[in-house]
Amino acid sequence: MSYEVTVEPTGDIIEVEEGQTILDAALRQGVWIPFACGHGTCATCKVQVLEGEGDLGNASPFALMDVEREEGKVLACCCTPESDMVIEADIDVDDDFIGYPIQDFIGTVTEIKDLSPTIKGILFTLDKGIEFQAGQYINLNIPGVEGSRAFSIANKPSDSQILELHVRQVPNGAGTTYLHEQLQVGDTLDISGPYGQFFVRKSDEQGAIFIAGGSGLSSPQSMILDMLEEQDGRPITLFQGARNVSELYNKDIFEKLAQEFDNFTYIPALNAPEESDDWQGFTGFVHEAAIEHFDGRFEGNKAYLCGPPLMIDAAITALMQGRLFERDIHMERFVTAADGEKEQNKSALFKRI
Amino acid sequence: MAAKKLNIKDKYRLLTRDLDWDFSYEDRKDAFPYEEFEGLKITDWDKWEDPFRLTMDTYWKYQAEKEKKLYAIFDAFSQNDGHLNVSDPRYVNAIKLFLTGVSPLEYQAYQGFAHVGRQCGGVGARVACQMQALDELRHVQTQIHAMSHYNKFFDGLQEFSHQHDRVWYLSVPKSFFLDARSAGPFEFMVAIGFSFEYVLTNLLFVPFMSGAAHNGDMATVTFGFSAQSDEARHMTLGLEVIKFFLEQHEDNLPIVQKWIDKWFWRGTRLLSIVAMMMDYMLPNKVMSWKEAWEVYFEDAGGSLFKDLARYGIRMPKYSEVIEKEKEHVSHQAWWTFYTHGHATGFHTFIPSDEELDWLSEKYPDTFDKYYRPLWEMAKEKEAKGERFYTTGLPQLCQTCQIPMLFTEMDNPNQNSMRDTVYKGERYHFCSDGCCDIFEEEPEKYVQSWLPVHQIFQGNCGGPEMTDILSEYYKINVGADNMDMKGSPDEERWNKWKGTA
Ligand code: FES
Numbered sequence: 001m002s003y004e005v006t007v008e009p010t011g012d013i014i015e016v017e018e019g020q021t022i023l024d025a026a027l028r029q030g031v032w033i034p035f036a037c038g039h040g041t042c043a044t045c046k047v048q049v050l051e052g053e054g055d056l057g058n059a060s061p062f063a064l065m066d067v068e069r070e071e072g073k074v075l076a077c078c079c080t081p082e083s084d085m086v087i088e089a090d091i092d093v094d095d096d097f098i099g100y101p102i103q104d105f106i107g108t109v110t111e112i113k114d115l116s117p118t119i120k121g122i123l124f125t126l127d128k129g130i131e132f133q134a135g136q137y138i139n140l141n142i143p144g145v146e147g148s149r150a151f152s153i154a155n156k157p158s159d160s161q162i163l164e165l166h167v168r169q170v171p172n173g174a175g176t177t178y179l180h181e182q183l184q185v186g187d188t189l190d191i192s193g194p195y196g197q198f199f200v201r202k203s204d205e206q207g208a209i210f211i212a213g214g215s216g217l218s219s220p221q222s223m224i225l226d227m228l229e230e231q232d233g234r235p236i237t238l239f240q241g242a243r244n245v246s247e248l249y250n251k252d253i254f255e256k257l258a259q260e261f262d263n264f265t266y267i268p269a270l271n272a273p274e275e276s277d278d279w280q281g282f283t284g285f286v287h288e289a290a291i292e293h294f295d296g297r298f299e300g301n302k303a304y305l306c307g308p309p310l311m312i313d314a315a316i317t318a319l320m321q322g323r324l325f326e327r328d329i330h331m332e333r334f335v336t337a338a339d340g341e342k343e344q345n346k347s348a349l350f351k352r353i
Numbered sequence: 354m355a356a357k358k359l360n361i362k363d364k365y366r367l368l369t370r371d372l373d374w375d376f377s378y379e380d381r382k383d384a385f386p387y388e389e390f391e392g393l394k395i396t397d398w399d400k401w402e403d404p405f406r407l408t409m410d411t412y413w414k415y416q417a418e419k420e421k422k423l424y425a426i427f428d429a430f431s432q433n434d435g436h437l438n439v440s441d442p443r444y445v446n447a448i449k450l451f452l453t454g455v456s457p458l459e460y461q462a463y464q465g466f467a468h469v470g471r472q473c474g475g476v477g478a479r480v481a482c483q484m485q486a487l488d489e490l491r492h493v494q495t496q497i498h499a500m501s502h503y504n505k506f507f508d509g510l511q512e513f514s515h516q517h518d519r520v521w522y523l524s525v526p527k528s529f530f531l532d533a534r535s536a537g538p539f540e541f542m543v544a545i546g547f548s549f550e551y552v553l554t555n556l557l558f559v560p561f562m563s564g565a566a567h568n569g570d571m572a573t574v575t576f577g578f579s580a581q582s583d584e585a586r587h588m589t590l591g592l593e594v595i596k597f598f599l600e601q602h603e604d605n606l607p608i609v610q611k612w613i614d615k616w617f618w619r620g621t622r623l624l625s626i627v628a629m630m631m632d633y634m635l636p637n638k639v640m641s642w643k644e645a646w647e648v649y650f651e652d653a654g655g656s657l658f659k660d661l662a663r664y665g666i667r668m669p670k671y672s673e674v675i676e677k678e679k680e681h682v683s684h685q686a687w688w689t690f691y692t693h694g695h696a697t698g699f700h701t702f703i704p705s706d707e708e709l710d711w712l713s714e715k716y717p718d719t720f721d722k723y724y725r726p727l728w729e730m731a732k733e734k735e736a737k738g739e740r741f742y743t744t745g746l747p748q749l750c751q752t753c754q755i756p757m758l759f760t761e762m763d764n765p766n767q768n769s770m771r772d773t774v775y776k777g778e779r780y781h782f783c784s785d786g787c788c789d790i791f792e793e794e795p796e797k798y799v800q801s802w803l804p805v806h807q808i809f810q811g812n813c814g815g816p817e818m819t820d821i822l823s824e825y826y827k828i829n830v831g832a833d834n835m836d837m838k839g840s841p842d843e844e845r846w847n848k849w850k851g852t853a
């Protein structure tokens with residue numbers, strides 16, 4: 001049994017297991033709520049309940065005063081939901097966040113193509129147009145799979161009647177295995193969205209660096225197509241990481257864009273090219289390509305990272321050592337069943353990374 | 354979603370940034386003379402992200418409510434003779450050490466943050482420091498009030514403030530804070546705001562509070578909770594400080610690293626008194642010092658340093674030594690106090706047989722091998738009526754001021770001693786860590802007020818030890834000091850409990 005908790009003002013939705021605290025679920029699902037002690041004594045994680053109910057848990061009377069209890073405040077680190085809830089936390093909404101309403105859609109599969117040996121591109125037409133910010137994701141209900149699965153939208157927002165998803169088959173992943181092995185053209189699936197805080201901060205004028213790994217190319221693809229379509233003139237650089245040439249999908253699209261637009265640079269990086277690939281480009285990890293290209297200095301940019309956790313981790317370190325900090329780093333981590341439940345003791349040093 | 358009202362962020366902005374002013378006819382440098390003093394480069398105070406957003410009116414409202422609650426509990430505690438509920442009268446000795454050694458540090462923290470807040474050019478940092486200063490003032494006051502009840506019934510609490518400035522072992526915590534306060538403002542913030550508040554404070558408060566709970570001391574538990582509710586703000590301020598300095602300029606990295614190295618070493622040395630409180634002074638144990646260290650330093654601190662590594666910060670220097678020390682420090686410290694128990698303002702005692710077994714279990718690699726034999730010997734002597742006290746005065750470390758009681762960690766039979774010569778004088782240290790700190794800033798540490806040196810120089814009265822203890826330290830000799838067994842504390846307790 002689990003409950004759905006909506007975290008306002010961003011509208012992020014988290015699944016909270018029976019007996020799990022809101023804070024624990026939020027942090028594990030990449031939603032940041034301010035916290036410090038983690039055990040009900042400091043009040044840093046205080047949030048307002050707007051709807052639903054939860055058990056207050058072990059909240060200290062000094063951290064959560066009587067009046068506050070009456071006002072419906074709870075400590076996220078102690079509170080375990082007893083129903084679906086809506087809470088409001090002291091988190092900033094990005095000025096560039098448009099907050100398109102989340103809606104339900106029915107998608108009909110129109111095409112399934114092999115992008116690489118492990119990644120399929122799935123195209124849907126929707127029963128109605130979807131408004132979203134490039135970079136955001138949708139939730140897909142997959143037959144026979146409990147809960148929903150998140151996939152970033154790879155098409156640009158102006159193509160609002162369709163949905164393009166890039167799906168990598170995850171070993172032992174029930175959802176992606178179904179999509180790879182059973183899904184047929186003509187099938188319909190329930191879809192909801194858009195979700196997420198991953199989008200281009202267009203009001204910020206700095207250059208944009210995209211670092212993508214594996215099927216994490218989806219969001220950056222949407223974001224870049226969107227920016228170029230809008231004639232955004234800032235320098236845009238895409239680093240795409242893959243194992244070898246066969247995994248490096250959609251390369252043609254970006255090579256063409258790079259020729260067409262002066263402000264767009266495309267740098268693919270292969271970490272294990274095959275002999276037969278006859279690879280002339282950068283060999284190494286994608287963050288290393290970024291270090292080389294920018295000479296280790298990233299100031300004056302905003303970075304958007306999308307891909308598997310290890311790649312993101314390496315990229316953050318590279319960026320920070322090149323003096324680009326949290327406020328200028330945005331990311332979408334593709335955490336899959338294959339990454340396992342790593343017990344990570346997170347310090348409160350960073351909010352989002 | 355609700356319509357946009359003035360949110361907390363905007364309100365806080367009005368309180369901070371918008372209350373700042375420009376210097377039109379005075380030089381800004383004269384207003385903030387210490388800002389460049391330490392070589393740290395601050396290029397843009399606007400990048401300071403307010404670690405918490407609390408407006409002044411909300412602050413007062415919350416604090417007033419906390420006080421109301423707290424004092425209601427204190428009142429109930431004294432009306433119900435709460436002191437009779439503690440697990441064992443030996444427990445009160447932990448309270449005595451806390452009041453003489455730790456509570457005055459809250460006052461120093463108040464002084465430090467008030468001063469540093471004034472020196473920060475950035476208004477966000479200024480307001481945050483000011484609030485922390487007020488919190489710390491509240492902490493010292495509530496601690497004194499919490500413990501004043503014990504003062505009516507037990508010896509050793511009556512002169513805490515006088516003793517804090519003089520007594521040999523209390524110079525350890527006192528000089529720690531004086532060292533931080535006499536540094537530049539940014540070092541103070543890394544020392545106290547970051548190293549102490551963020552990483553080490555949990556080791557002080559959490560075990561001590563749960564220790565109080567396990568030993569029936571509701572007054573202390575309650576002030577602990579009340580203080581903890583402020584502590585989060587202090588911790589987030591500490592974190593923002595470190596991030597801010599590291600992001601402002603790359604030249605700041607080596608400076609900040611040096612401060613972290615210094616203050617983690619200083620901090621772990623200071624915590625050796627907490628270690629012995631946990632392992633020896635709490636009759637009902639919570640967890641061993643070693644366990645607390647693993648949870649709060651190794652796990653929590655480890656994940657912090659993993660994150661800090663992104664900035665290029667590495668684990669504090671001598672972390673390997675620190676890791677080994679968790680097996681030894683509490684035992685070595687309490688043995689030293691036990692053998693100097695005639696010169697302490699609280700009672701010392703041999704652990705009970707049960708406690709010895711607990712220690713053996715918690716420290717399987719070291720206790721039976723090195724420390725249990727000492728206590729067995731002490732037990733034998735005591736049984737023969739020969740409870741012994743060391744006659745000599747210990748040599749103190751020039752940096753941390755702790756008696757040279759610690760051993761080499763790889764050879765617990767060998768005392769750890771280091772020395773260095775500066776301007777023709779030889780100075781002595783307990784460790785490489787302390788020696789390094791001295792060598793970085795010798796002019797500072799040659800001025801250390803070392804209690805034992807002061808005694809020998811005749812600055813503490815005397816010449817007899819008892820004169821120094823009673824006249825200079827204001828220890829009530831024969832009541833405050835010596836063994837728990839046979840003390841007036843014990844006698845009164847037995848009378849109250851009808852067991853005498
Ligand atoms: S994080 Fe401290 S009370 Fe929740």
Ligand SMILES: [Fe+2]
Binds near residue numbers: 489580
């Ligand atoms: Fe405090």
Ligand SMILES: [Fe+2]
Binds near residue numbers: 489550587
């Ligand atoms: Fe504090």
Ligand SMILES: [Zn+2]
Binds near residue numbers: 750751755787
């Ligand atoms: Zn020392």
